Amino acid sequence: MSCATFIYALECEGFVKIGVTSSPRNRLAVAQTMSPFNVELIGFFEGTEGDERDLHERFADFHHRGEWFKKEGDLARWCDGIAGRGLNNSAIVHLRKYLKAKRGRLTSLANGIGVRPGTISQWDRIPADRVFAVSRLTGIPIEELRPDLVNACDDGRAA
Numbered sequence: 001m002s003c004a005t006f007i008y009a010l011e012c013e014g015f016v017k018i019g020v021t022s023s024p025r026n027r028l029a030v031a032q033t034m035s036p037f038n039v040e041l042i043g044f045f046e047g048t049e050g051d052e053r054d055l056h057e058r059f060a061d062f063h064h065r066g067e068w069f070k071k072e073g074d075l076a077r078w079c080d081g082i083a084g085r086g087l088n089n090s091a092i093v094h095l096r097k098y099l100k101a102k103r104g105r106l107t108s109l110a111n112g113i114g115v116r117p118g119t120i121s122q123w124d125r126i127p128a129d130r131v132f133a134v135s136r137l138t139g140i141p142i143e144e145l146r147p148d149l150v151n152a153c154d155d156g157r158a159a
Helices: 024-034 049-058 073-082 090-100 105-113 117-122 131-138 147-154
Strands: 006-012 015-021 040-046 063-065 068-070
Touching: 006 024, 006 049, 006 073, 015 024, 015 049, 024 040, 024 117, 040 073, 090 105, 090 131, 105 117, 105 131
Parallel strands: none
Antiparallel strands: 006 015, 006 040, 015 068, 063 068
16 A cells, blocks of 8 residues: 655745655654745645656746755645645645744744744644743734634633
8 A cells, every 4th residue: 555645845034945754744854954944834735756746847947956945936826825724724724924024033933832843843733731822922822823713712611
């Protein structure tokens, strides 16, 4: 039996890595370990090595080195189109957009909650024990960050 493979896009310092893997989140962890800069998983979807090759050809004008491309033009629009795909969590996408909107926000948030920036980048959902601090520091309402916690409380159930 063969494993499903996924096309993924990672972003780091204005560059995008397009690759194929059976585990996008593990690939993010490896890339983050090898990079001195914050690396984020833009999104992923089922695909093959052939699909990866097609994307590399499609964005050849933006090629930088290896599987890394400059995030410009059509590639930037493609990234916007897959942002959050596979992540199944619009709250994380919302938080990432907030953090990217102004330089230094990721580091400031990480310092404010006592974690490393790479930890936040690997979240696929905001941990319940961090949601109040994240909300306080970002100004994003808790109900947007973790609607499941608010809805659980509204239904009278423990979160």
